[in-house]
């Protein structure tokens with residue numbers, strides 16, 4: 001067993017640090033119906049059976065398809081399952097990603113998530129900034145957070161998180177309300193958030209990297225391959241084990257549509273990376 005602790009607080013729950021990201025279950029380009037419904041249902045059920053109690057999703061995956069699939073595969077949900085969704089974007093007719101950050105659009109998105117997931121209340125809703133699609137950009141999120149606070153007051157949301165945001169946006173949001181997690185792009189090869197991760201760790205707030213394996217084109221690196229071969233592991237397992245050791249507040253949500261990849265990813269919790277190996281990986 002690895003020496004990293006395997007649970008961490010997310011809001012007022014403790015979740016397994018190895019969670020699951022559902023984005024890969026929709027059709028090509030995260031658009032349209034699931035590629036193979038039976039296989040996707042198996043991945044979701046296998047994840048929960050293996051102890052995953054943190055699933056990341058959004059109603060803009062598909063759109064709607066991924067949430068409906070989670071509902072079909074897992075409802076009635078285990079009591080300890082923490083489903084986290086995100087709002088702030090919508091899809092156009094061709095699958096393009098557009099901002100949907102107006103307060104009314106956020107309210108509609110939360111209601112759609114509740115309906116498609118079959119929930120009365122969502123454990124965590126991440127406000128996903130869409131000022132830019134794949135990089136944080138400064139700008140006030142105050143009207144958006146005010147809309148989510150209203151939804152929380154109505155009992156539709158339990159906790160609020162942020163996604164694709166800058167450290168200033170995190171601090172500004174924290175002046176309005178507790179923020180339980182931050183979900184930004186981060187992995188072995190994309191380390192812009194190093195300082196933010198450490199700041200959040202000091203506050204015991206979860207940091208949830210998206211694209212932990214590199215995203216649509218998984219990480220490729222000679223050093224990573226060498227370390228993996230030496231440990232009798234796969235490069236993807238080493239990339240996840242590196243994140244687990246990088247900071248205790250990192251929660252993983254690797255995405256996969258493959259039952260075999262799911263098991264491989266979950267097994268990364270068993271990998272222990274020495275200080276020497278961490279130093280080598282930090283050089284990538």
Ligand SMILES: NC(=O)c1ccc[n+]([C@@H]2O[C@H](COP(=O)([O-])OP(=O)(O)OC[C@H]3O[C@@H](n4cnc5c(N)ncnc54)[C@H](OP(=O)(O)O)[C@@H]3O)[C@@H](O)[C@H]2O)c1
Nearest residue numbers: 021022023056210211212213214215236254255256257261
């Ligand atoms: N907040 C945001 O803006 C945002 C953006 C993107 C993603 N997300 C969330 O973050 C989660 C993770 O991101 P992601 O799924 O896009 O990227 P990822 O986890 O970095 O990588 C997923 C890709 O890696 C492949 N893969 C997974 N496990 C593998 C393994 N063991 N060996 C080889 N290939 C493997 C998957 O293909 P297979 O299906 O073939 O395994 C898929 O192509 C998403 O599911 C989503 O919930 C959030």
